[in-house]
Amino acid sequence: MELMSVNQHQLLSKIATGDGHGENSPYFDGWKAYENDPFHPTKNPNGVIQMGLAENQLASDLVQHWLTNNPGASICTPEGVRAFKAIANFQDYHGLPEFRKAVAKFMARTRGNRVTFDPDRIVMSGGATGAHEVTAFCLADPGDAFLVPTPYYAGFDRDLRWRTGVELVPVICESGNDFKLTRKALEEAFEKAEKDKIKIKGLLITNPSNPLGTMMDRETLRIVVSFINEKQIHLVSDEIYAGTVFGEPGFTSIAEIIEQERDIECDRDLIHIVYSLSKDMGFPGFRVGIIYSYNDAVVNCARKMSSFGLVSTQTQYLIASMLSDDEFVEGYLEGSAKRLGKRYEVFCRGLAQVGIKCLASNAGLFLWMDLRRLLKNATFEAEMELWRLIIQQVKINISPGSSFHCSEPGWFRVCYANMDDRTVEVSLARMHNFVHQNTQTKKSCNYRNLRLSFSSRRLDDFMLSPHSPFPQSPLVKAST
């Protein structure tokens, strides 16, 4: 069936009939492949494993435990029902004062309490998705653009661009220096935009990074602040993964730079933080997004705009109670980081056993996996071919680097915090099997450039796994 008939084009708006939504990407296609054939350990053991979704489910038992012990926080319980009427009736777009206070405190805690946040600057929105759009609406006009270092979160193409008419201009970061952002890359992107007559209104960074899982060091953040001040453009710092850091070096927020690094010039009116509870707390369904701007006019405008995407007062009430519980917050953040770190190690080690390297990282819910050696050639077509092979035959949905605008083919993002230990084993077994088959095929074809080392004992374990999806080499299959 044709999706959009000629008639629809006449009946509907350009937004409704166009494809500016940015969802025509393998990033979203992979999700569909999973939905059509989802893995289940007993009901569908050969189904697709979802490793394309940055969800934090590793510490959800800690939240459940808190909820059980605090039934009054959910106002639809006998213990909480007395608060129901007042909460259900409240509709001020400033949000519940206790909610803003608790979120400001939590934001400080996830930044090591080295900075404080003013509850009166907390503006809520429908997740970070809504926060980005509102911020873009406040800072730029249709046709204006934001610089964004690559690789970057695929959803930005939708969130910042679709309804606002704002454009994104990539700042190319490369594997040679572990994708670190440099002054040179910023200057080059800015100059190119100027030549192309594109008006740059801001720079959008994601720190810690999705998809890299790495963090910007203090020096890089100083470069960023100097750069935006010199160019007189805005800085939006997406810090949605602030609480997922599980190792050293720790996280440095842009808030710390502007508070502590007094020797560099900084116009605070240019600085805005986007935050959300989707990743740090594992609550993407609650749609708690935050815009924290140091610019009063932006706070005012964003607050009015937040009418279009408020967080329900029931959720605000619950979050206020939960995040005000210091003991719980400490235990949760520590427990979550510990589990994320452990999972990261398991995956890295498992992949290393078959010679797959990942970018060293210590935050986020994913690995940035280097499969360049498995590409037939160094092109994005070859990357897509490999991605299709992995999704169709290895039955793992990972996301290709091209969907994050990575400038080099062969990198893939692998999410690891949305599954249980057993599924981890199955997914690693499948990857081992895949690499083994691939290596055999290449050896028999006299390929010399792929030298993978792996422990044969571990591999034999995996080869005997009942979950092996391959009757024969997937690469042989793919080329037929």
Ligand SMILES: Cc1ncc(COP(=O)(O)O)c(C=O)c1O
């Ligand atoms: C960097 C980044 N920003 C924003 C979002 C959107 O988050 P939310 O679920 O809060 O809308 C995501 C989600 O994956 C993300 O990774």
